[in-house]
Amino acid sequence: MTTPLTKPSLDDPRIAIPAASEWYEPAPTAQTERQAEFLNLRDGEMFVNMGPQHPSTHGVLRIVVKVNGEQVVDLDPVLGYLHRGVEKLCENADYHQAICYTDPLEYVASLFCEAAPVAAFEKLMDVEVPRRAQYIRVLTMELNRIASHTLFQGWMALDLGGITPILWSFIERDEIVDMLAALTGQKLLYNYYRIGGVNGDLNHEFMSRLGNWMSRAAAQIDSNLGLMNENEIFVRRTRGLGTLDAATALRMGVTGPNLRATGVPFDLRRDHPYLVYPELEFNVPTRDEGDSLARYMVRIDEIRESIRIIDQVLHEMPDGPVMAKLPRLIRPRPGRAFGAVEGPRGAYGVYAISDGTDQPFRMRIHDPSFVHLQLVGPLTRGNLIADTMAVMASLDPVMGGVDK
């Protein structure tokens, strides 16, 4: 008797359909001191699972929230639902291929995920990037930063229950994305930067779209912001909520807009300059409050600064090649290099070790969202369930980067 492998049917008695009593997951056993503390329920407290399928988690995140009524007593983010083992994959790929594995990490602003490994590999190869390529990188990165921040602004409103800003944000983002698609060919995962330059020079369609957009970008974004920025409900839900002070932020390893919202003017573009940023003129916007509203406002100020940078780059763009002369097969000398760029969420870094072969021996990817997600617990303790979402939205994590 042979049983051919056919399409499985749920009537097959060998397929386990759990009985109702089996649907409850067993409570996890505490493995650490901290987890034991978390799992210990006091009178009137209960656990609420937010995610992995929950309308407001950015990606596939699960947060186990210990609540007392509506009040959050403690919470424990559970990661790994999106873990792809990118670092391991990169160890098994050659240097060019590694770039397209890091590309989908932070899918909202994926140019930055390319810029960091490319920076590290260029250090390993000791190659000078042509100036035109540097300018193009700055230009595209700032565009991508604006795309990310406008989307953040809509997301933040969506997590607070406003449904309109996200769609307006997507309209703005779409214009930038279409523009970058004309330049790079892709809409989400651009895969545009190469070791030693960029893949293809600026083309006419990109430039005409860019010029078109630049003429009304600032006004349009300002107009969109009018919906939320002064809205009393929005301000009351974000002001004074999730307040982070500068000392704690530094101790927690926070970078990017979240750190600048606490009043620390730390920006890799200033403090660890890369590409042509030292030659450009721009401010590092900061706020002193450190609450959700400050984090929101810092990002909005950054959009304006980015528009300013783009303007300068377009005026100073030199002529020349966009790719350095490099062998087809990248085979750097043994060594170590750390490349970091200032992404829309903070310092995005890659630590690459070469052992002289065509594959990285070890490639460590540091994602700022990963660090910032740690803050959700300390910042929301004692607040309400609704604030968990508001604080998390204001920290702006992207789970693709967190889970790697």
Added chain:
Amino acid sequence: MVWSRMTPGGRALAVLLPLLSVGGAVLTALLVVAGPFIGATIGANLPIVRFLAASVITFLITVPVAFLLIYMEMKIIALMNLRIGPDRIGPGGAVMSVVHGLKVLKKEDFTPPSVDVPVFTLAPVVVYLASFMTVMVIPFAPDLTSVGLEFGLLYFFAIGGLGVVGLMMAGWSSFNKYSLLGGIRAAAQSISYEIPLTLSVVGIIILTGTLSLPKIVEAQSGSLLDWFIFRQPLAAIIFFIAITAEANRTPFDNTEADQEIVAGFATEYSGMRFGFFFFAEYVNVFIVSALFSAVFLGGSNAPISLPFSPEIVVDLSGLGLLLPIAAGIAPLLGTLAIGLPIYAISARIKAWQALLAGFLIFGALSTAAIGFWAWAMLPPVADLVWFLLKTFTLIFIFVWMRATLPRARIDQLMGFAWKWLLPASLLNLFVTAAAVLLTA
């Protein structure tokens, strides 16, 4: 045999026509024989018949109203989002919500194994019942209300408050923490906002001396300034905020805040049970808007009296037999009269296109004429139009708010009710009472 050569339509006719004629004859005979008896029965039990008819009509009203509101919400929010919104099914996507309703009907009605089955099953019924029972007292026009209760306002608040019991039942029986939180939020929110809601209309009750909604509408029948929104502006604001919370609309939709507690009390519901919650929500929006327009916006009173007298008396009885002949020929003549010039305008327009356009234009014109005639001849039609106009304006405002505002946090919401709305409504009550005392 003739049958084998008949088309399906012909066969249907061949079966139906004899049946219809026989059935019609039997029915006529029955009416002739039993007519007086039926008439006498209806006459003797008029209250019961009236009640049954009113119940059926109010129940039937809620369904198209909910469909219309769902469509309005989809479309208006889409337009404000710079989208087009539903546009595929029906003109402008208008049938979209009906299709949604059908979809919900045929979806699996799943009962999770751990729920409290009787309560779980009953909860959507209670919610829907509470919202459609309140439709009964809404004064659409003078003499056009299902049940003209003397204590209509009180009935409204009492039955309207029943809905929260259903929400609590749903939240509790679902065996889900999100549902529980949603149910408790609903209870807390409804109870808190019931108080300013009720207190804000007490001023009007003092002014009019009645709880009957038709009489409150009647009290505003003078000029525009007699509307209570101008005589009691503070009460109107409080009332508006409170009904927003009562109907669980943005910015007070905490009971089903999907970013926080997934879908609140409705998390575990699917299929038509969820449909009941969904329908009840929109029927609620309609009835609170209707209540606001009845209590504060003068209900069915026209805001302006037309400068000309709309009294048109057309006596058609003099035409005699010509009337039916004219009625039969008029559409044909009208279509031709409008279609021929269109045909003559351009050579590119085909004859059938011109005729179609002529028919449509004639149809629109005659509908407008008949509507105007009805408006002029039948006062309830004009009143109903005014009432619905006000109500739908309010509904538009609700949808507009939903497209604009984020959600208030639950503690801010409760604080707002107890710290601001309640004192304000008490102040309003005090001032009104003092004014009545002093002027009396």
Added chain:
Amino acid sequence: MARIPGSGIVRGMALTLTRFFQPKKTVMYPEVKPDIPPRNRGRLELVTDERGTLKCETCFQCAQACPIECIDMGGTDTKGRYAVHWGPAEQYAERREESAMRRSGRTVSDAAAAQESSVDLRPVEAALERVDYDPHHMLQILESVQGAYGYLPVDALKRISRATGAWYAMVYGTATFYKHLTFEPGRNRTIAVCRCANCLVAGAGRVINTLSFEFGTEFGQAIPWSNLRLEALSTHLPDAPSPLVVIDGEPQRELSSRNAESWAAALAGRYAA
């Protein structure tokens, strides 16, 4: 922040109302197709020149450069022989690990298959022989392998993949899909009933009937909802009582011909709990 409370809300409402009347941005998709940028790399195609001949020179550079190995080349040469082949399997096999193997859905690589097996693979060969190395009978193969070892060793899975040519992902997927297949040794337990003449006379048939009714399974098969198997005992154990039931090699002594049904029902109840 506005001075008058509520003015921010009013301003927002005004903004949405103006947007209400503005032109819409929706792209009417099926009617209006979005333009694909010329640099788009989304779709692979073989380009032909103006005379209709393929421009591809089969230089394999595309397949070599493709990071996720989605480009594979194969074909026939001018004499109709299968000559051209370029695939990741040969090129990258030596430096790919099992992760890549499972991900890309191929048979086990040479490097992985070359590792010495930790278990005796003869039962696997026997099981494969029975179905003539046909991967369509995967479930049957896996079941008989599990019958032999009591679980599915990884080396056996690799061997099955190598021998049948089935993707490792498919073998692994089949093994994880069915619950009665397990990867851990020692978890499977058997209830073996002796069917010798003595036992049948003493009531083994009733025991079998009761057990297969209670467990809802056929005799000689795994019990769907647990790790138990209902089997026949090959020979009667020496000095054992006569309806003989052996659970995990342990003969059951409480059973007698009188209490056969009740004992079996109680046993089933014990495992169902």
Added chain:
Amino acid sequence: MDRALATALTERFGSTLLTPVRQRFDETEIRVSVADAIETLRALHDETEFAFEMLIDLCGVDTGEEMQVVYHLSSSRSGDWLRVIVPGIDRSAPRVNSLVSLWPGAEWMEREAYDMFGIIFEGNRDLRRIYMPDDYASHPLRKDFYLADDASRSPAAGVRNMERAGTPVDATRGTTLRKSPGA
């Protein structure tokens, strides 16, 4: 490249540095032993002449012979990245002191290093797996990781939990879960 930083580091930590300070591009690299690691990092953070207040990255490295923990620091005083490498950690039982007392934000990065390499950070209160399931048996980024064997060792909680027969465990303690009518 910040020459002054190299000089200052050599002067301050002369004896504890395992190799001379190395500099390339905008990176300065020092190596300290496991025992000195936390003290060195504390000094780098606290002393005003260094003021390395920001921990940009913490990661583990498996070289095949030994384990390393690598810290990347940033200071407001210097444009250079400071890389502190702690080499020579035993591969069979990797163990270092935790940085959580100094930078609480290192907690998750240490959890990640534990998850991927099995490096135990003493003093981290929450050292458990962060990406892989709790009952996963091995550490994926180690050079001796072999997936197929590993998969057979790990019960893969996420998948199997759905299939495993089990009684409902009372997470809320005190209330009892209702059985469904069918169960």
